Amino acid sequence: MTAPVIRVGDWVLICETHEKAEVLDVFDDGERFLVSLASNEKWPFPRKMHVSIEKVRKIKTPKPELKWQQPRLF
16 A cells, blocks of 8 residues: 655644644655644644655544634723
8 A cells, every 4th residue: 555645735644743734835746845843732823844745644634723812902
């Protein structure tokens, strides 16, 4: 059985941190990826990082989380 091909726009699970990320770019014939991790409680901004193919698994597109609480602006 062959592993699924990961392309730009796919969602992956980073095995070490169990975080979901979207693939932004593919390098080295699919051996490395630039991924964007969503914001969380610890850091309110999206993060980008490089990961290798051994550290990720392809997943289905996650459902968007509805956030009803807005951060206080003032």
